[in-house]
Amino acid sequence: MPTTADDHPAGTTNGPGRDPVVEAHGIYKTFPGVVANADVDLRLERGEVHALLGENGAGKSTLASVLTGLYQPDAGEIRLDGRPVVLRSPREALAHGIGMVHQHFKLVKRFTVAENVALGDRTQPILMSAPDVHRSVVELSERYGLPVRPDAVVGDLTVGEQQRVEIVKTLYRGVDVLLLDEPTSVLTPQETEALFDTVRAMAADGKAVVFISHKLHEVLSIADTITVMRDGGIAGNVDAADTSVRELAQLMVGREVMMEAPGGDGQAGEVVLELDDVSVDERSRRGRLDQLSMTVRAGEVVGIAGVSGNGQRPLAEVAAGLIEPDRGRVRVNGRDVTGRPRAARKAGLSYVPEDRIGTGLASSLSVAENLQLTRAHRPLLDRGRWSTDARRLMEEFDIRAPGPSTTTSSLSGGNIQKVLLARELAADPDVIVAASPTRGLDVGAIEFVRQLLAQRREQGCGVLLISEDLDEIRALSDRILVLYEGRIVHECAAEDSDVTELGLAMAGAGS
Ligand SMILES: Nc1ncnc2c1ncn2[C@@H]1O[C@H](COP(=O)(O)OP(=O)(O)O)[C@@H](O)[C@H]1O
Numbered sequence: 001m002p003t004t005a006d007d008h009p010a011g012t013t014n015g016p017g018r019d020p021v022v023e024a025h026g027i028y029k030t031f032p033g034v035v036a037n038a039d040v041d042l043r044l045e046r047g048e049v050h051a052l053l054g055e056n057g058a059g060k061s062t063l064a065s066v067l068t069g070l071y072q073p074d075a076g077e078i079r080l081d082g083r084p085v086v087l088r089s090p091r092e093a094l095a096h097g098i099g100m101v102h103q104h105f106k107l108v109k110r111f112t113v114a115e116n117v118a119l120g121d122r123t124q125p126i127l128m129s130a131p132d133v134h135r136s137v138v139e140l141s142e143r144y145g146l147p148v149r150p151d152a153v154v155g156d157l158t159v160g161e162q163q164r165v166e167i168v169k170t171l172y173r174g175v176d177v178l179l180l181d182e183p184t185s186v187l188t189p190q191e192t193e194a195l196f197d198t199v200r201a202m203a204a205d206g207k208a209v210v211f212i213s214h215k216l217h218e219v220l221s222i223a224d225t226i227t228v229m230r231d232g233g234i235a236g237n238v239d240a241a242d243t244s245v246r247e248l249a250q251l252m253v254g255r256e257v258m259m260e261a262p263g264g265d266g267q268a269g270e271v272v273l274e275l276d277d278v279s280v281d282e283r284s285r286r287g288r289l290d291q292l293s294m295t296v297r298a299g300e301v302v303g304i305a306g307v308s309g310n311g312q313r314p315l316a317e318v319a320a321g322l323i324e325p326d327r328g329r330v331r332v333n334g335r336d337v338t339g340r341p342r343a344a345r346k347a348g349l350s351y352v353p354e355d356r357i358g359t360g361l362a363s364s365l366s367v368a369e370n371l372q373l374t375r376a377h378r379p380l381l382d383r384g385r386w387s388t389d390a391r392r393l394m395e396e397f398d399i400r401a402p403g404p405s406t407t408t409s410s411l412s413g414g415n416i417q418k419v420l421l422a423r424e425l426a427a428d429p430d431v432i433v434a435a436s437p438t439r440g441l442d443v444g445a446i447e448f449v450r451q452l453l454a455q456r457r458e459q460g461c462g463v464l465l466i467s468e469d470l471d472e473i474r475a476l477s478d479r480i481l482v483l484y485e486g487r488i489v490h491e492c493a494a495e496d497s498d499v500t501e502l503g504l505a506m507a508g509a510g511s
């Protein structure tokens, strides 16, 4: 629903009409060895939701930091209501009505909501009394749909609630321009919907809201205007009403992309992976599993949905045999491999861990060496074979590296993940445990990884896909299980999955 300034009461400073409230002109910002922003122009108007869309590393956060006084640009100019300004600090930006909610919150956990809101506020000539702050918090939270209790201790709040406190805090300071950096990355679908309502309410109130995201669908559903960044520059600026997921994806990566993985016939076969009544104690630093049982069959993708920290890590590690659970057994192709990673591998399991460098690959080794790593127990092949093998896999898996002897750490994130997948899939597994396999990758690599998993499933492989990206889970899975506090609290076929229901389960409702 596009809003226009005419729907709103006249702005307090500039009168009606869509005057730009903030403009960035020719912004350059470099870090040692990186051009983070190159000749960036941006124009924000009152009453609009302006999305800043781009892949990881495109320069979105840098631009936001320049607009909020955290970074000084190397070149270029910022104008407020047409007048050039220099924003030397976030405090100065706030004084001009520009505020930001960062990806990582900056709240004091042992203080109450009201104390956090009042904290560091020097705009008030005299300290406001506690009841006044409370009243303001309640007013703002009602006006913008941000349910928070002023006397709650921040450390007791969920991540979603803490985000609301951050937003209330900037609103309390009277911002006209609010930048939200990847705000939905920590939210459930319901919380995301609630945030969207807040964003719309702020825009309807005449504020300019900058919504930073790398998620195409999300941007399309909330923004009026979309500016796409790529490699530090502006790749395009479009009206949300006249664009599509396809066009946006193309602007993001600079070429045609295919977003959906091919579906299969949904014929699942024998059980290839079984977790039987597995518990991992809470005291382990990895998180907890609570008497969890599940299976993965040949030719099916089982997606594990859930908010981060609900047992994803121990689930992946127990399934791969890497950690021994406190109770319960793990079987691969019927063989008991509990706590024995080599045995799991031998029985037909491949593991694509979340930490690609470290658990997955050794960063100081070459691509060829990493491709051989898990086969070290085989009779040693001669080096010539390694390199021929590596070249073949590099081609098959589209690994862009100068050669097999290139050090793995010098590759991009997408290519590192391809090396890992190449090694794991070359073992021709019957079951793949993949933990956040596309996290942090660019759209091109995401597409490639998803295709690979879908292809293996078609060939009869079972896949346990653990991902915090619900869209990914829904796009790739046959069956979806929701993990909450170490237990499976919901199960459904992907084709009848309902986002609301999944989101409720992810938030622990009804469990
Ligand atoms: N403080 C910093 N020091 C060095 N490099 C940085 C810093 N901040 C960002 N970069 C680099 O600048 C580029 C753009 O990053 P960023 O603005 O964070 O992108 P985005 O928010 O779109 O993911 C990336 O290559 C990143 O590694």
Ligand SMILES: [Mg+2]
Residues within 6 Å of the ligand: 060, 061, 062, 181
């Ligand atoms: Mg960022």
